[in-house]
Amino acid sequence: MKYLHLIWAALFRRKTRTILTIVSIVAAFLLFGMLDSVRTAFETGSTSAVGARRLVTSSRYSIIQPLPQALQNRIAAIPGVRKVGYANWFGGIYQDPKNFVFSYAISPEYLDLYPEIELAPAQRKAFDATRTGAVVGRTLAKRYGWKIGDKIPLQSTIFPQKNGDKTWPMDIVGIFDVSKDAANGLDQALFFHWTYFNEANAYGQGTVGWYIDELSDPSQADQVANRIDALSANSPNETKTQTEQAFQASFAKQIGNIGLIVVGIMGAVFFTLVLLAGNTMAQAVRERTSELAVLKTIGFSRGSVLMMVLAEAVLLLVLGGLIGLGIAAALGPLVTKGSGGLVNLPSLGLSTWMTGMALMIVIGLLVGVLPALRGMRLNIVDALAGR
């Protein structure tokens, strides 16, 4: 620790070069922080369903493959299942293709399955009574200035009506709030009646996207999931019942294996970083040959010279890395807020910080080891004579 000022001074001996190197380390760790938190957000959700209050049943093969609506009563009859609802993805857009609306066609029970959706009883009544009625989250309503009583032309990117028209008129009959424990993005959702969707829809009549199963005993989740899937075993519509988190994760896997993408991108970035920071350190030590020789002359041991150069490299990485992760941590909530929640960047989790710190230290050691060995082996007499 008493060598810290020496290490610090050595690091900033060439200010511009060190700052440029730190900037690239900041950039690399900023990217890492954002990508890794996205990855963790997608990959959480254990394989065990134990403890879940609700399960999601979808097609075993692909979540875009629909299931027969007739399955509802059969699932509901299974012991341990209290209530079953279903939903269908609608793929809504409003006025412009970039105005994406998370919209779902839902069964009558659906809103009861989600107590986190807080809808005034009068509005709920109006929703049940209106065939083309829709309820929307407050954040979504705010974004487009929708009020109760508005008639909106919601378009589907996927489903045309029977007459070929892709525009589905809907009446806003309710605006809901969500409780604190609600899943991300729920306050931006739009829900309307599956019956309306099913009657007017040109394809896929009588089918649903997925079922939501409410359990009477969360500790029995694994067994109940197996019983539900047994219903359609060996049929063309085999199902897979899992927790909501696992379901969301498989939704994300449609896009690709996020973990692999993150590892791939970061591998390339960190490889470049090792070369860059390694070059900085090698140059820094070469320039300081005579200074290191003086330290050794004075009586600094080979080991302490080795440690000082290693510490310098690790300090370089930790400095840039912490700034990068710090910016990533600050940026996540900022982007989420700035986009009105449309882009949802999760904040950095502990695991991202820990992995980041480990990476900083490992890369620091990697980058420092050759220059440090060089410094350690330096021959005093030759170095002093400039040989």
Add this chain to the structure above:
Amino acid sequence: MATLIDIRDVSKTYTRGKQKVEVLHHIDLQVAEGDFLALMGPSGSGKTTLLNLIGGLDVPTGGSITVGDKRIDQLGAGALARWRASNVGFIFQFYNLMPMLTAQRNVELPLLLTKLSAAQRKRNAGIALKLVGLEERVTHKPSELSGGQQQRVAIARAIVSDPTLLVCDEPTGDLDRESAEDVLGLLRTLNREHGKTIVMVTHDPKAAEYADHVLHLDKGMLVEQATV
């Protein structure tokens, strides 16, 4: 007076590739405690090589070197480093200060190897800088000091841990006459009043006049001259 440095039959051979060059040939030399010795000789005669052996920066190929009561030619790298830290102060032609550190931090460097607290290190560095007449310059970096002042900071660094022996390789080689005389006067004070034994390599006969004895080295062999 007691002998501080006892060099017996010392040879030094450098191997460069397949070629072997014997730079020092069977040197015998005794330096008394409290002596101020100047080493002169033509370029390439082996002055720096001999000085490095005396200071424990290098080990001889043959012969023995005893400083105080220690056979330093038999020490390993680690033990030699520890021995240097507490017994020798080094002064070079080009000062060799750390450019990023203030005068005080430069002088403190050898004290980092001791058990002294930060406050004690600072105090001792202050005393050493005062001794070389630079108490006003403690916060200056080397680039803000003249050559003579930088060399005096280097002298403060060499004496701060109170070694018995100072080895100086052309300490005035890069200085103008006036600064050179300041530095030489300082070395003489350290020798006379603080009892430091000094071995100094120099090309400059005027500088050699400050020493008690002058030895000439020629092609790796010692040629003694009359005491100045």
